[in-house]
Amino acid sequence: TLSWTAALPPSALDEHGVAKAVVNGLSVALYVVDGEYFATADLCTHGQASLSDGYLDGELIECPLHQGTFNVKTGAAVDAPCSVAVRTFPVKLEDGVLHVGME
Numbered sequence: 788t789l790s791w792t793a794a795l796p797p798s799a800l801d802e803h804g805v806a807k808a809v810v811n812g813l814s815v816a817l818y819v820v821d822g823e824y825f826a827t828a829d830l831c832t833h834g835q836a837s838l839s840d841g842y843l844d845g846e847l848i849e850c851p852l853h854q855g856t857f858n859v860k861t862g863a864a865v866d867a868p869c870s871v872a873v874r875t876f877p878v879k880l881e882d883g884v885l886h887v888g889m890e
């Protein structure tokens with residue numbers, strides 16, 4: 788079953804719409820795209836880089852290390868060298884705080 792954990796308020800997202808939070812011991816990157824919130828694992832599937840340090844362009848997050856991209860809505864690897872999807876998590880806004888759902 789899905790359990791929801793408070794992560795951070797939307798105001799914690801930076802000017803590019805990205806923030807990092809630790810949820811249940813896992814580093815997660817949170818994003819806002821057109822007023823909707825999304826979350827992926829923070830660790831790039833290509834190497835030791837933090838996607839929350841990357842650049843969000845629409846629904847694509849660009850990894851800061853080799854500039855590969857993922858779709859933050861689906862986790863799909865879009866641009867090389869990323870080829871393995873990144874894990875995604877559901878996000879909901881409740882009581883002014885973004886919550887991340889995990890199994």
Ligand code: FES
Pocket residue numbers: 831832833834835836850851852853854855868869
């Ligand atoms: Fe992210 Fe290489 S570590 S693209």
